[in-house]
Amino acid sequence: MGVAMMNASLRRSGGSYILTIPQSYVEQNDLGAGSRMSVEINGAELRVRPGRQRPKLADLLAATPEGLCRVDGWDEIAAVGGER
Known part of the structure; x- marks a missing residue:
């Protein structure tokens, strides 16, 4: 993979600056x-x-080894926070 060089301008948004990707x-x-x-x-x-991307709850649950103690109905409980 080669190195790409380009020029970009900063934009102001409130107290921050934005760089376009x-x-x-x-x-x-x-x-x-x-x-x-x-x-x-x-x-x-x-x-x-x-x-680093944050893992999704569904991915974490899918990676849980079989046979561990889990609460009955756990997988049917509705999300209440920022779970995805």
Whole structure:
């Protein structure tokens, strides 16, 4: 994979600044609005890359080994918070 260089402009939004990410990078890394990003600052260098994605509750439950004690009806309980 080669290195792509481009220029981008900062936009102001309230007390923050926004940097636009190219669509090709978003698609390549399966990102979207709300994706978590890792930001590293080293002197004048700013490195931005996809952050660790938070696992979804359904994925965690699917990875639970069989035979563990679980409450009857647990899988049918409705989500009440930020579960996905």
